Amino acid sequence: MKFSFIFTVGLTFLLSTQVSGQTQDTTILVNGICGMCERTIEGACDMDGVESAEWSSETKELKLTYDASEVSLEDINTSINEAGYDTEYSTASEEAYNSIHNCCKYRDPEVVRAHEEKVGNRQ
Numbered sequence: 001m002k003f004s005f006i007f008t009v010g011l012t013f014l015l016s017t018q019v020s021g022q023t024q025d026t027t028i029l030v031n032g033i034c035g036m037c038e039r040t041i042e043g044a045c046d047m048d049g050v051e052s053a054e055w056s057s058e059t060k061e062l063k064l065t066y067d068a069s070e071v072s073l074e075d076i077n078t079s080i081n082e083a084g085y086d087t088e089y090s091t092a093s094e095e096a097y098n099s100i101h102n103c104c105k106y107r108d109p110e111v112v113r114a115h116e117e118k119v120g121n122r123q
């Protein structure tokens, strides 16, 4: 009984890795404001094993497709932090944050509000 349970779990695992390969789809939240943030965040994901990275300034969602045998989510997350952006898992160092463009200072409520007003005017 115990053996057949382990066997079934093992078989299911083998089948599922075979079907999906090592490719993972995941969404993580990354703080940011504008199109420049988008380029920096997506640029930080430009590493071996990452097949696609799409960040939305509206939802703050970063949709990732990556090959887990080549790169880990942790590596991608670290790269985003190093580029100066906070994720739902960890925050960027003060030094990295200071390196981003002034109009991208997403921790500053003044900058966020100014950007929202600019978007409002455009509509």
Ligand SMILES: [Cu+2]
Pocket: 032, 033, 034, 035, 036, 037, 038, 103, 104, 105
């Ligand atoms: Cu920006």
